[in-house]
Amino acid sequence: MNKDYLTVLPGLIALFGIAIFAFVTTIYYSGTSFYLFEPEYDLVGLQNYVDLILWPRFHNSIMLTAIFCIGVAIQFGLGFILALFLNLNYKIMHAIRAIIIWPMVIPPVAVGLIWKLLLDPVTGPVNYILGFPVEWFGPHSAIWSLIMIDTWEWTPLFCIIFLAALQGIRKELIEAAMVDGLPFWTRLRVIIIPRVMPIAMLMVLVRLIDAIKTFDIGYATTMGGPGNASEILSILNYLLVFRQGFVGRGAALSMITFIILWCLGNLVVTFVRRLRR
Amino acid sequence: MDFLYIENLTKVFGLGTKNEVVAVKDLTLGVKKGEIVALLGPSGCGKTTTLRCIAGLETPTSGRIYIDGEDVTNQPPSRRDIGMVFQFAVVYDSVSVYENIALPLKAKKISETEIRRKVKEVAEFFGLSNYLDRKPAGLDIATRQRIALARALAKEPRILLLDEPLTPLDPLSRVKLRVDIKRLQKEKISTVIYVTHDQSEAMTLADRVAIMRDGKLIQCSTPENVYLTPADTFVARFIGEPGMNLIESKLIVHQGDAFINVGDQSFKLCSEADLKVKKVEDLILGIRPEHIDITDQPADLQGTVTFVEIHGNRSLVHININGNDVVVKHPTVFSGKINEKVWIRLQRDRIVLFDRETGRNLELKEASEHA
Amino acid sequence: MANKFIKLTVIYIFGIIVLVWLLFPFYWTFLTSIKDPKEIIRVPPLMWVSEPYIENYILAFSNEEFVRGLANTVLSSILALLVSLGLAIPASYGLARAGRGIRIRGKDSLYFTFITFRMLPVFVFIIPFYLLYRSLGIFDTIGGLVIAYILIDLPLAVWFLTGFFEDIPWEIEDAYVMDGYPRTKAVMNITLPMALPGIVATAIICIIFTWSDLIFALTLTSKFAKTATYTLLGNITFTQVKWGELCAQIIILSSPLLVFSFYIQKYLVRGLTFGVVR
Numbered sequence: 001m002n003k004d005y006l007t008v009l010p011g012l013i014a015l016f017g018i019a020i021f022a023f024v025t026t027i028y029y030s031g032t033s034f035y036l037f038e039p040e041y042d043l044v045g046l047q048n049y050v051d052l053i054l055w056p057r058f059h060n061s062i063m064l065t066a067i068f069c070i071g072v073a074i075q076f077g078l079g080f081i082l083a084l085f086l087n088l089n090y091k092i093m094h095a096i097r098a099i100i101i102w103p104m105v106i107p108p109v110a111v112g113l114i115w116k117l118l119l120d121p122v123t124g125p126v127n128y129i130l131g132f133p134v135e136w137f138g139p140h141s142a143i144w145s146l147i148m149i150d151t152w153e154w155t156p157l158f159c160i161i162f163l164a165a166l167q168g169i170r171k172e173l174i175e176a177a178m179v180d181g182l183p184f185w186t187r188l189r190v191i192i193i194p195r196v197m198p199i200a201m202l203m204v205l206v207r208l209i210d211a212i213k214t215f216d217i218g219y220a221t222t223m224g225g226p227g228n229a230s231e232i233l234s235i236l237n238y239l240l241v242f243r244q245g246f247v248g249r250g251a252a253l254s255m256i257t258f259i260i261l262w263c264l265g266n267l268v269v270t271f272v273r274r275l276r277r
Numbered sequence: 278m279d280f281l282y283i284e285n286l287t288k289v290f291g292l293g294t295k296n297e298v299v300a301v302k303d304l305t306l307g308v309k310k311g312e313i314v315a316l317l318g319p320s321g322c323g324k325t326t327t328l329r330c331i332a333g334l335e336t337p338t339s340g341r342i343y344i345d346g347e348d349v350t351n352q353p354p355s356r357r358d359i360g361m362v363f364q365f366a367v368v369y370d371s372v373s374v375y376e377n378i379a380l381p382l383k384a385k386k387i388s389e390t391e392i393r394r395k396v397k398e399v400a401e402f403f404g405l406s407n408y409l410d411r412k413p414a415g416l417d418i419a420t421r422q423r424i425a426l427a428r429a430l431a432k433e434p435r436i437l438l439l440d441e442p443l444t445p446l447d448p449l450s451r452v453k454l455r456v457d458i459k460r461l462q463k464e465k466i467s468t469v470i471y472v473t474h475d476q477s478e479a480m481t482l483a484d485r486v487a488i489m490r491d492g493k494l495i496q497c498s499t500p501e502n503v504y505l506t507p508a509d510t511f512v513a514r515f516i517g518e519p520g521m522n523l524i525e526s527k528l529i530v531h532q533g534d535a536f537i538n539v540g541d542q543s544f545k546l547c548s549e550a551d552l553k554v555k556k557v558e559d560l561i562l563g564i565r566p567e568h569i570d571i572t573d574q575p576a577d578l579q580g581t582v583t584f585v586e587i588h589g590n591r592s593l594v595h596i597n598i599n600g601n602d603v604v605v606k607h608p609t610v611f612s613g614k615i616n617e618k619v620w621i622r623l624q625r626d627r628i629v630l631f632d633r634e635t636g637r638n639l640e641l642k643e644a645s646e647h648a
Numbered sequence: 649m650a651n652k653f654i655k656l657t658v659i660y661i662f663g664i665i666v667l668v669w670l671l672f673p674f675y676w677t678f679l680t681s682i683k684d685p686k687e688i689i690r691v692p693p694l695m696w697v698s699e700p701y702i703e704n705y706i707l708a709f710s711n712e713e714f715v716r717g718l719a720n721t722v723l724s725s726i727l728a729l730l731v732s733l734g735l736a737i738p739a740s741y742g743l744a745r746a747g748r749g750i751r752i753r754g755k756d757s758l759y760f761t762f763i764t765f766r767m768l769p770v771f772v773f774i775i776p777f778y779l780l781y782r783s784l785g786i787f788d789t790i791g792g793l794v795i796a797y798i799l800i801d802l803p804l805a806v807w808f809l810t811g812f813f814e815d816i817p818w819e820i821e822d823a824y825v826m827d828g829y830p831r832t833k834a835v836m837n838i839t840l841p842m843a844l845p846g847i848v849a850t851a852i853i854c855i856i857f858t859w860s861d862l863i864f865a866l867t868l869t870s871k872f873a874k875t876a877t878y879t880l881l882g883n884i885t886f887t888q889v890k891w892g893e894l895c896a897q898i899i900i901l902s903s904p905l906l907v908f909s910f911y912i913q914k915y916l917v918r919g920l921t922f923g924v925v926r
Contacts, residue, residue, distance in 0.1 A: 007738035008758060014735055015765060015802055018773070018795075025776035085662060092663035099670060101916065105909040106902040107860035109877045113898065114673045117680060117891060125676055128692045152673070157920070164917040175334055176367040180381035180428070181355030190380070194371040199921055206920075209767050216862045220881070234863075237771045242867060247775060254771035265767035269760045 030252040036245030048252035058253070060228050061236045064143050065212055068232055071147035072207045076200065078151065079158025086159070087166045097163075100156045108153065112220025115149045142222050142230035149217050154207065161203050165196045198275055205268045209261055233257055278346060279307030280468055281331070281436060286340035288326050300326040302492040304340070313462055313469040314497070315483035317476060319515070323492040324472045328438050331470060332361050344436060360429030361438040364445060366421035367428075368413045374400075375409040378427045385432065399427045402461060419450035426454075430461065437462075437469045443478065455482060476516055480504070488512050504565075506629065510636040513563050513629065519593070522569070524562045524601045525633065537562060540599030544577040547625065554630050554639040561631040566593065566606040568627035571613075576622035585611050596621065681705070681895035688891050704896035714897055716872075717879035721901075724790050724875065725858040728797030729851055735798075736805035737847065741835070743806070744813030759810060765803035773799060774867050781868055788870040796864040801854040808853060808919040812846025813839075849915035852908045859905060876901050 030048055034041040052058050086093045086100075103111065118126050119136040127133050136145045169191065177187045215234040218224065224231035224239060231239075237257070241250035288301040301323040308314050316324035329335040331342060333354035341350045349357050369377050375396060382392045400406050403423040408416070413424060422442055429437060439458075443451045459482055462469050473479050479486050480500040487497035488508075496508035507513040507521065514520035527538040528546075535546045539562075546552075570576075571594065580598035592611040596603045596619060605621060613619060630639045680688060682700040708714055743759050777796060781787040816839060824834035840847075865875040880901070883894040 007742035011735035011739035011802060011806065012758070012761070014798070015762065018799060019765070022773045022776045025779070026772050029775060029779075082666065085659075085666075088659065090656075090659055090663070092660060092667075096663060096666055096670070098910065098913075101909050101913065102670065102674065102906055105856055105905050106898075107862065107877050107905075109860070109862045109880060110898045110902055111673075113880060113894060114677050117895070118673060118676055122691055123689055123693050125693050125695065152669075156670075160917055161921060164921075170365060172363045172365040172367050173369075175354075176361065176363065176425075178334070179332060179354045179359060179361045180432075181384045182380060183384060186380065186384065190369045190371055202921065213769055215770070216860075219862065219866075234769070234771070237769075238863075238867075241771070241775060241778075247779075250771065251775050254769055254775065257769040258772050261767050261769055262764075265764050268767065269764070272760075272763075 026251045026254060029247055030255050032248045034247040034251075036241070036247050041248070044248070048249045049256070052249060052252055052256065057228060057231070057236070061231050061233050064230060065232045067143055068147060068150070068214065069208055069211050071150045072204060072211050074147070075151050075155045075158050075207065076204055078155045080162050080196075080200075082155065082159040083162030083166055086163050100159060102156075103153045104156050108214075108216035109220050111149060111153050112217040115145075115152070115217075116221045119145060137222055137226070137230075139226050139229045142226065143232075146214075146217055146221065146230055146232075149221070150211065150214065153217075154210075157207065158200075158203060161199060162196060165199050166192065169195050198271075202268065202271045202275065205264060205271065209264050209268070212257070212261060212264075278343060280310035280312075280345055281308040281470070282343040283307075283327070283331065284341045284343070286327065286330060286342070287338050288323075288330055288335060289338045292338060299492055301330070301337075304489075304492075304494050306487060306494060306497060308468060308470065310468055311466040312484045313459075313471060313482055315479035315486045316470060316472045316489060317479040317486050318474065318489035320474060321491075322489040324474075324489050325440055327489070328440055328470060328472050331436070332359060332438050333357055357436075358432075358434050359436045359438055360432065360434035362422070362425050362429050362440065362442045364441045366418055366442075366445070367425050368416075368421045370412060370414050373410055373412055374405060374424055377413065377424055378405075378431050381428060381432045395431050395433075396427075399431045403427050403457065419446050419454065422446065422454065426458070430465070430467075433465070435468065437467050439469065439471045441473050444473075444475070451478075458482065477518075480516070488515065505627070506638065506641065507563070508638050508641055510561060510563070510631050513631070517565060519566060519604050521563045521565050521629070522601075522603045523631070524564070524598065524603060526560050526562045527558055528556065528560050528630070529558075530556060539578060539601070542578050542599065546628070557632055557639065559633040560639070561633050561636070563629040563631055564623050564627060566604045568624040569603070569605045570622045570624075571605055571607060571611075572620045572622050574620065576620045578623075579618060579620050582613050582615055582617045582619060584615070585613070587611075594619075677895045677898055680891055681899050683892060685892060701892070704892040705900070707893050708896040708900060711879075711893070711897075713874065713882060714876065714879045717874050717876040718901070720790060720793070720869075720873055721859055721876040724793045724797055724873075725855050727790070727794045728801050728858055729854050731794070732798050732801035732805050732854060733847070733851065736802055736809055736850075737840075740806050740809035740813050741839070743810045744816075745818060759806075762803045762806040765799070766807065770863050774863065777864075778867050787868065788873050790873050792868055793864065793873055793875070796868060797858045797861070800857055800861065800864075804854055804857060805850050808850040808915075809843075809846060811918055812843055812850070812915075815846075816842050846915065849912045849919070852912050853916075853919065856905055856908060856912075859901075 031043055031045055032041045033044050033048075082100075086097060118124050121127060121133055121135060126136075135141060173191050174187070177191060182190075212232075213234055214232060215238065218230060218232055218235045219238070222230045224235040233253070234257075237250055237253050240246050240253060283304060283306045286301055286304040287299070290296075290298045290300055304323075304327060306314075316327060318324050326335060330337050333349070333352060337350060341348055343349065344357060344359075354361075369380070372380075378396045378400060379392050382395060387395075396409075397406070400409055403426060405420070405423055405427060408420070408424075413421060416424075422445070426442070443454055446454065455478060458469075461467070471479070471482060480503075483500060485497055486500055486503050488495045488503065488511075490511055496503060496512050498506075498508075503512060503516055507516060510523055513523065524539055529536045529538055529543075530549055530552075533549050535549055535552045536543050537546050537560075578598050580596040580603065582594060583597050583602070584595040586593040586595075587610055590610060592607045592609070594605045594607050594611050594613070596605060598621075603621070631637060632639055679695075679697060681704050682702065683694065683697055684701040684703065687694050687697065687701070739762070773796070777792075778787075781789075781792050786792040820842075821831075821834045821839050824838055825831050860877065861875070862877045865873075865878040869875065869878065876897070880894060880897055883890040883897070
């Protein structure tokens with residue numbers, strides 16, 4: 001084995017140590033009926049998993065999480081448009097580019113709380129500006145408000161990635177298109193999109209993984225409510241374990257989530273492998 | 278007015294900031310229809326900037342550009358009906374070679390059958406017929422540049438602009454493609470502006486060569502004129518491999534004859550009556566290496582051999598004459614030795630005289646450099 | 649000419665819309681933090697304030713829980729960062745250098761092992777940690793938090809740092825070694841200084857992540873080791889929400905992060921895309 005890998009060892013051992021411990025523990029508990037408030041529990045094998053898979057609340061959560069992932073597509077589109085716009089290099093762009101990462105950089109909990117303030121039905125400025133009262137956190141609108149907040153927070157990510165990709169395009173390609181009189185849509189189709197697509201796909205995957213893991217925003221605003229209207233996977237997991245005490249089932253849920261994310265993560269790895277040639 | 282007319286073009290980058298750069302200074306140039314004019318000069322001389330101004334990719338700081346009588350100075354590139362090929366082979370990898378060439382035609386909204394015909398025609402000329410249906414990925418750079426050329430020519434532009442298109446190619450492909458470009462230009466009677474820093478390219482391709490330096494146009498004339506009657510010492514040294522010999526000398530008129538003095542040596546140039554230049558005392562005498570003969574008998578000047586380069590069955594002999602390094606192209610392998618003293622004779626009709634102060638060719642009047 | 653004018657106006661309008669969309673939440677938070685309680689609950693809401701009410705900030709700084717929270721946040725972030733860098737720098741160095749720039753299969757796999765940690769659901773770690781901490785008695789301690797934060801920082805740091813190390817030309821270091829210097833000396837004197845901007849950028853990114861964490865603090869701390877993000881939630885009770893103080897706390901908490909963001913701007917894209925986009 002190449003001796004350069006020696007320096008990797010301590011970090012690797014640290015991580016692996018923790019990971020193995022965590023996994024083993026979680027898997028173990030997922031096979032029990034451990035209830036936080038009672039010291040005794042039984043081993044129940046795969047019962048927790050079966051219960052979960054048949055549970056309507058779980059189905060609801062999966063569906064909500066899936067809807068939440070639509071937000072990623074919106075962020076993708078908006079980010080791309082913003083990047084095209086910022087690429088034009090007018091003076092106002094400098095101001096925007098300096099602060100565009102701000103939404104990404106402040107704690108997500110703060111983002112959630114800020115928007116809770118903004119979207120307050122009575123004292124919030126958004127409703128005031130709109131002119132008519134919108135119930136942002138109602139039973140049908142809650143998940144969409146979460147999407148909106150997530151979009152505000154993460155569109156800049158797509159924007160800066162796309163912008164960097166756009167600026168990496170050789171200027172001769174664009175200049176030739178200008179001389180040839182190719183319309184904007186052709187330029188987009190033939191030059192821009194082929195260059196930008198690979199990295200775009202990668203980012204979508206990364207963001208999808210993060211979207212499924214989203215917790216802070218939901219916790220700060222609706223806590224899954226009203227009722228179960230915005231109970232995405234991570235919120236459900238939290239409530240199961242720390243509010244209701246069903247550790248066993250919570251562990252099982254986290255393993256299921258893990259499997260979903262593992263598949264997506266492998267896709268990411270494949271993509272990155274290919275892109276790094 | 279000429280087909281392409283550039284009038285007093287000046288382009289300054291970073292105007293008003295501390296990084297101000299004057300790329301092109303008051304350039305005036307006329308190009309006739311069907312002509313190839315090469316913009317030649319060392320890097321940074323402003324030739325590419327001039328080309329980009331013609332294309333419309335840069336806006337002139339001052340001056341105007343006319344194509345076919347029309348003032349295009351403020352028109353965007355797409356409306357100028359020009360074709361352009363860059364040093365970087367512009368090829369769109371995501372579409373087929375056919376698409377690549379057809380794209381500008383499709384933008385002009387020509388009928389499908391017309392497009393098909395034109396693309397096939399130009400592709401055949403550049404030997405791309407077999408590649409039409411495939412994507413450009415994996416093709417070598419020479420082929421890619423051919424695709425770029427085909428695309429530029431497919432729409433039959435009234436002016437073709439080429440920015441060092443052959444520079445990234447290997448020498449063999451370069452020569453092949455150079456011939457193709459010349460052939461195409463003659464067949465289609467296209468007006469071409471060709472930017473290059475390679476003088477052999479310029480001299481073989483162009484009808485006229487425009488030599489630029491530091492943003493200014495020094496001389497624009499046929500390759501022959503530029504070679505034999507350079508406008509100044511810069512052109513004299515830049516053109517030719519090796520460049521023209523430049524010898525510091527004095528012009529003395531004595532008893533009806535004109536003499537050239539180099540240090541303590543002197544030879545008769547011609548009679549005073551035949552003297553075509555004004556009587557300036559301090560000069561630089563220019564003579565090309567192939568217009569000097571090494572003689573056994575005493576002739577015009579004498580010097581010491583410093584170095585001999587053998588090229589096949591010819592040689593380049595470096596001779597020191599009073600501190601001037603003079604290079605002579607000798608038709609055979611030179612048999613002399615280092616430090617040997619030799620005599621040289623200069624062909625009278627090939628001597629060019631430059632003003633030592635300004636460097637300008639004394640025979641040319643200011644205005645006639647655009648001959 | 650008229651065309652250009654219209655184009656410019658449209659662009660400026662679009663630019664202003666974007667700026668408003670980005671900045672309005674910040675503006676409103678700041679505004680609320682300087683409003684007095686009566687102004688906050690006013691209906692319709694005030695869009696500006698005539699006299700800034702700084703009580704909120706005074707309250708925030710005298711709020712023992714919040715100040716302790718800030719201290720905890722800073723402390724745990726920095727400690728976790730130091731340990732993580734201590735492990736990540738050698739790791740990234742090794743990953744970047746292995747095979748002297750030649751892509752060995754094994755190298756990429758190792759790299760991706762680190763990366764995949766980011767892809768895992770947090771709860772897989774939280775449940776065992778929570779149970780372990782409780783039984784070991786390290787629940788609600790800085791130490792416990794730091795261990796959890798190392799879990800966040802280490803993969804992140806390796807992800808970013810490997811890219812930066814890959815950029816450094818290894819010939820210079822090798823030249824030093826061939827001249828007789830021991831490799832460790834060469835690394836310390838040559839490579840690390842060259843990698844410094846990348847290391848600083850990575851450090852800032854790690855701080856931003858751990859500073860912003862909520863879930864670990866929520867589940868693994870209670871009274872003593874609460875971080876600032878957790879204390880923010882303390883402003884929300886069943887009876888009311890203390891918006892003024894909350895906004896002041898958010899501003900105080902976020903300001904350093906906003907300042908840091910300027911420094912990492914140019915490294916972000918490179919890091920986030922695994923070095924694919926420069």
